[in-house]
Amino acid sequence: MDIYLPIAEVSVNAPLLVLLGAAVGFISGLFGIGGGFLMAPILVFLGIPPAVAVSSQASHVVASSTSSVMAYSRQKAVDYRMGGVMAVGGALGAFVGVELFRWMRLLGQADLVVAVSYLLFLGVIGALMLRESLTAILRRRSGLPQARPARRRPMWLYGLPWRMRFPRSGLYVSAIPPLGLGVFAGILSAIMGVGGGFILVPAMLYVLRMRAAVVVGTSLFQIIVTTAATTILQAGRNQTVDVVLSGLLLFGGVVGAQYGARASTRIRADELRAILALIVLMVGVYMGLTLFVRPENPFALAPGAG
Amino acid sequence: MIQLPPPPPAIEAPAPIPEAPLSEAVAAAEARPTPTIAADLTQTEVEVDSTYAGARMVLYGAVFNPTGRPTDVVVVVTGPPQPIRLVRKHRVAGLWLNSRPVVFEGAPGFYMAASTRPLGDITGFTTRRRLTLGVDHLRIEAPAERRVVTQYGVRDVVVSRLGDEYLDWRRAVIGLKTEAGLYAEDPGGVRFVDRGLFRAEVTLPSSAPTGRYEAQVWLFQDGEPVSVRTRSLVVRKVGVERALYTFAHQRPWTYGVLAVLIAMLTGLLASRFFRRN
Numbered sequence: 001m002d003i004y005l006p007i008a009e010v011s012v013n014a015p016l017l018v019l020l021g022a023a024v025g026f027i028s029g030l031f032g033i034g035g036g037f038l039m040a041p042i043l044v045f046l047g048i049p050p051a052v053a054v055s056s057q058a059s060h061v062v063a064s065s066t067s068s069v070m071a072y073s074r075q076k077a078v079d080y081r082m083g084g085v086m087a088v089g090g091a092l093g094a095f096v097g098v099e100l101f102r103w104m105r106l107l108g109q110a111d112l113v114v115a116v117s118y119l120l121f122l123g124v125i126g127a128l129m130l131r132e133s134l135t136a137i138l139r140r141r142s143g144l145p146q147a148r149p150a151r152r153r154p155m156w157l158y159g160l161p162w163r164m165r166f167p168r169s170g171l172y173v174s175a176i177p178p179l180g181l182g183v184f185a186g187i188l189s190a191i192m193g194v195g196g197g198f199i200l201v202p203a204m205l206y207v208l209r210m211r212a213a214v215v216v217g218t219s220l221f222q223i224i225v226t227t228a229a230t231t232i233l234q235a236g237r238n239q240t241v242d243v244v245l246s247g248l249l250l251f252g253g254v255v256g257a258q259y260g261a262r263a264s265t266r267i268r269a270d271e272l273r274a275i276l277a278l279i280v281l282m283v284g285v286y287m288g289l290t291l292f293v294r295p296e297n298p299f300a301l302a303p304g305a306g
Numbered sequence: 307m308i309q310l311p312p313p314p315p316a317i318e319a320p321a322p323i324p325e326a327p328l329s330e331a332v333a334a335a336e337a338r339p340t341p342t343i344a345a346d347l348t349q350t351e352v353e354v355d356s357t358y359a360g361a362r363m364v365l366y367g368a369v370f371n372p373t374g375r376p377t378d379v380v381v382v383v384t385g386p387p388q389p390i391r392l393v394r395k396h397r398v399a400g401l402w403l404n405s406r407p408v409v410f411e412g413a414p415g416f417y418m419a420a421s422t423r424p425l426g427d428i429t430g431f432t433t434r435r436r437l438t439l440g441v442d443h444l445r446i447e448a449p450a451e452r453r454v455v456t457q458y459g460v461r462d463v464v465v466s467r468l469g470d471e472y473l474d475w476r477r478a479v480i481g482l483k484t485e486a487g488l489y490a491e492d493p494g495g496v497r498f499v500d501r502g503l504f505r506a507e508v509t510l511p512s513s514a515p516t517g518r519y520e521a522q523v524w525l526f527q528d529g530e531p532v533s534v535r536t537r538s539l540v541v542r543k544v545g546v547e548r549a550l551y552t553f554a555h556q557r558p559w560t561y562g563v564l565a566v567l568i569a570m571l572t573g574l575l576a577s578r579f580f581r582r583n
Contacts, residue, residue: 007551106407
């Protein structure tokens, strides 16, 4: 059953999009991530204009993150104060990112920025995660004790002004690093259509050294705010949000996310991270390949006009 | 502007030339019977709703040919103009990077030329160029790349900044549009189904732009256009599709806020629903 999307102005298979939303939602619930990094490339592959794909799926991320945050909130695993500080940065970053993306589109360099961002961020994060999780799996298999993470935080976290207390995270640090992280995630959100969870979670764990229990919930809370800001800005500035498209995606997405969250309890944490690392790495390399492979047709339509 | 010959009446009786003085006979010979054409579309309005997956219609018509000499029919369907931005990928330090985009103007969002024979066999280059028959004769230009220079001592020569590559760029525009099903040239697309009665199929892909389309039906004899008929076709969004599109463009900020609210509500409902189960 095909359905015509009013903003994307293409006709797509509706059940396929619902299934895609469910599959990405399942992965998102399984790993506690937004899943945007997976969705945008698939939508583009299905023939949806990249600008519309990136903007419309941001609202899919809003829906699946809201559904997850409710679950984490009940377990008191969301640090609203920390999330709020990061969200302020996120909204700021989204504003910068949307303008940046608009400018890059005018220069015809939007493809390049997207490809480089995917290759760089997903490639690096995927490789680091894979190394860490494989080490953990090998240690467990050979019966060695797990390496304990160093508890020391970088000293510069304390040297900066505007220190704030974050009781739920067990932190008393400057507000600048979380704010900066938020800005960074906001820019990525606008350019890649992602929530930025794959950057935020490791940064919160290894740089801020927040209490591990509140990391995922807090990152999802900040993702809601950032992607909501991205959606509104993309709709307002570029008119590239297709509600029919995002409706189909989030319909499948919220259901998939719930099943994913249930399935996650049946798989070991380190194996889960290894699978996620592989997916992240594969998407990063796939998107980056366009930079290295000789294009079949050297000419391409640049989005932005007509 | 395309110079169209004045449309003759749909049906013209052969002019009578009975025993006339010499001067009148000459005048009558000048107004000797010419073949004429009549045509119409099976559909003059295409409504784009949520089930829209492109449209297919038939252009049919008749040729009245009192002369007995063979004629050819050419059907040209042109959509609303749509500027195109094109980039070319270049290899820079091992990476494939985009060039500065070049804007082409005058390209129709949809173009189809169907005929009874290959266009080159029907009429000459000049006529094809003048009447824009065939994708190679579309008036696609990159005005921003134009420069006026003095060349070989001749002043005000218009050249393109793209230089020798200009034709490659132009060909790429047509190639990409053809791939998307938006440009087509079918030398056998007009078929005679009965004596003087012809038909041609027009296929609009779902990505064809909305707006006013024009179908020109030309009749050629001895390489010259002798008759033409123009029919128009409107493709427009209706119902929900139209409402959403208008809303998104006229009140973009409200639209964005609503999109977010819907997303949040769906997330909340899903989490409620699944907690109960």
